[in-house]
Amino acid sequence: MDRTITIGFLGCGNVGGGVWKLLSGFADDIAHRTGLRFSIKRVLVRSLAKRRDIDFPDGVLTDRAEDVLDDPEISIVLEFLGGEEPAHRWITMALERGKTVVTANKVAFALHWHELQKAAKQSGAGLYYEAAVCGAIPIIHTLEESLQANRISYIYGIVNGTTNYILTRMSREGAEYADVLADAQRLGLAEPDPASDVEGLDAAYKLSILASLAFHGRVPFENVYVEGITQVQAEDIRCGQELGYTLKLLAIAKRDGLHVETRVHPTFIRNDHPLANISGAFNAVFLHGHACGEMMFMGRGAGDLPTASAIVSDLVRAASAQKHLYPTFDNELHPAVSLQNNTDWRCAFYTRMLAKDEPGVLSRIAQTFADHGVSIAAMQQKGEQRDGRVTVVFITHQASERDMQKAILEIRPEVATVESLLRVE
């Protein structure tokens, strides 16, 4: 005999609509596989008057949040509003009332996780957020339930589909950022206001969640270094390709003892790295654990049905749980072991310069690098002399971020102008 769970939606845009479609169209299969049926009692929307694709039964739609939050029959609330407020406030209210919350909201979650988890624990409600990071990819669940016996040393993620789509097209077509962005907006693959995606914030929210779970310690969003793709030039992508590298917006978290570094920035990776083939709007997470070794998970990071796939799996998990579990964070239990934010990471660098075409110039640049402990792994002159200058590309060995920045600042314009500086992993 199937058990019926009464649920409510906060919001019903793209993702909410996908969940509605999946729960209604696939209800018998879900019931057959899990013994559960989900009855959607109330759906909060901004405007009752708006025309919609979905034909909601009478009495389901409401524009009053309390119709969802205060209904004693609704035991699980699905939140699809996105953004910090009012989502954060309403999730808290639902949890305080003992309602389990399933959310796809990375912003409210990354910024208020601690407080939300506290509210959940206090009332015994569940808090599920698989869909907040990387859409359909079960990376949250994998970190929590399949890699418990691992000390994870790093995570590399392609966690934003919009920027991966733009970089993929720039790579394939040799096109410039602004042109591809405009086209992506026209195709509905980038938002009219793309700032959160292209400036790397979306990736940083997700990275703070992933790093916190992977390292079993809270890694605040504020600690994540963020650099987006708005300054990426087609010429650098091309130069990188010639050297065997692909450019990706990577979200990187590394742990060494109690030192954690978290950073989002355009990154060159080798063409034969599994992440290099993750194209278009796909997401992927590549990680290393001391027992499991290297792993990668790829899938659709956005879209109505892919996100709904993750939401429904959380819903089934929430409805089946005898007792809801919450992740433990070492730095909350033992303040003494609190993780330290390392902002002087080490990595290799790519830099392109316009150098004066004169004897001795290259050796002066190399000397400046050497003075700061940066050693050169490869150097290539590109194309012909123009206006007395030549394009020169350097790849360095691993160096400290600070040392590299200092070295770059010391390269004087009369020797060379630094056109770009990108990190290499």
Place this chain on the structure above:
Amino acid sequence: MDRTITIGFLGCGNVGGGVWKLLSGFADDIAHRTGLRFSIKRVLVRSLAKRRDIDFPDGVLTDRAEDVLDDPEISIVLEFLGGEEPAHRWITMALERGKTVVTANKVAFALHWHELQKAAKQSGAGLYYEAAVCGAIPIIHTLEESLQANRISYIYGIVNGTTNYILTRMSREGAEYADVLADAQRLGLAEPDPASDVEGLDAAYKLSILASLAFHGRVPFENVYVEGITQVQAEDIRCGQELGYTLKLLAIAKRDGLHVETRVHPTFIRNDHPLANISGAFNAVFLHGHACGEMMFMGRGAGDLPTASAIVSDLVRAASAQKHLYPTFDNELHPAVSLQNNTDWRCAFYTRMLAKDEPGVLSRIAQTFADHGVSIAAMQQKGEQRDGRVTVVFITHQASERDMQKAILEIRPEVATVESLLRVE
């Protein structure tokens, strides 16, 4: 307060040793994260006299299976024997005694799953087998707990590390199969008797498990078409590379309505497919669900610690479960919807021939293909004429396996000899 679970091992080779090391070396972290401690009371080994790396405490080792199976304190049995018997018999005995079993044994599992699950259900014991397929990759768990809301249409897997290692080296070095196999054996990366790996049986066991879970219906091992890599020639890998393809031993399962095809064979895939970059001893599973879209999971498919990572996650899951769950198979519940085994699948083909270097020969070959409904997508002549013959490579459009085989049989030796026939996905 941590809860202590008393467990026993059946076997303690490579994987068992890895689990021992992980449970002892990482015990505090596991306890901290899960609230569980595992006490290994008895370990069954073949010979008590054998010298071992691990320093087992007195009284732990035994050469009598009943010391594990009949000990009422032992609530979870970990089986690491491998192979069909006596593993299958002992797993059954443990389940009948109400002991939960965690196993890495794909053979016993693929061949006797139905019966094992029945024994587990009868006593209420749990049956966990994440480690039986693809080592550290949580693919079983993902299929069971993250993709419930999906109708999965296909799975492509690189599920055998030995063959992937051999094919990767053949591709990179242009070396022949026998030479790379010998080297892999020398390096301990292939078994002294490599038959189960190189003939594709190992992959077929895993595919029957994956397909059964993905399609929610039993797909017997006997239904899997199996062709190994022993006949693969370096020349074909090279010709494929020139056309933009990489050769992999793929385990393929596809479902269309009630028709299921399952096959393991060397397969050309495009170089830009995410599976093409899965190199060396890595495993990967690529699948498509109607909601999640395309997903891929990559990781180490073998080795002591990677497999132990999956075993310990099962152990934690088993010890935390209030009630053990078992997958449901539609074709057991409703015999009317039983899945049908489709042996006449459709795919594209690659074939290399030595054709007579005469006018009209290519048109006769093309006509033979056309007579059987096979149409040609690409044709390339390779190299120079030799003994009146030239090498010609064809790539076909999708065609039925039977039609293609018939066409190949009809190509007469005086026109061309068929040197190789490989499938393309």
